[in-house]
Amino acid sequence: MRASTDLDTLTDFFDRYGVALTAGDVPALAGCYALPGLVVADTYSFSFSSLAAVALSFVGAAPDYRERELIAAHALIEDVQPISALLAMVAVEWEFLDSGGARVPGERYRYLLRGTETGPAICTVVRTG
Structure with missing residues (x-):
């Protein structure tokens, strides 16, 4: 088992993550995370040690995406850095499509x-912009 730096594998992973995000599929989102995990942003940080805690962190996301009429999310992989045999740091810019088919810039x-044996799993998320 090794950390994947293969763009096809990472693209497939983030495609599944993006579909789950815009569909509000909280169990699928939670399944993309390794435990324990950490989220870090400029004004807050939180850790989680259960899939239920991961799921709770996404409960408000689906209504926000529906309100903004975002129907699809696509991860633009900007950089992949192997960290160790099992870890890789991946820089992503998210772009969204709204219900009218217009591109909506996202965050980085x-x-x-x-x-893992089943593929990549998110350990830490850092909002960079």
Whole structure:
């Protein structure tokens, strides 16, 4: 088992994550995370040690996406840095499509991913812009 730096594998992972995000599929989102995990932003940080805690952190996201009429999310992978045998840091810019088909710029994040038997899993998320 190794951390994936393969763009096809990472693209598939973030495609699944983006679909779950815009669909409000909280169990699928939670399944993308390794435990324990951490989210860091300019004004807050939180950690989680259960899939239920991960799920709770996304409960408000689905209504926000529906209100903004965002129907699809696509991760533009900007950089992949191997950290160790099982860890990789992936820089992503998210772009969204609204219900009218217009591109909506998103935010940038760095994801620390751990290679697992089932594929990448998010350990840490850092909002970078």
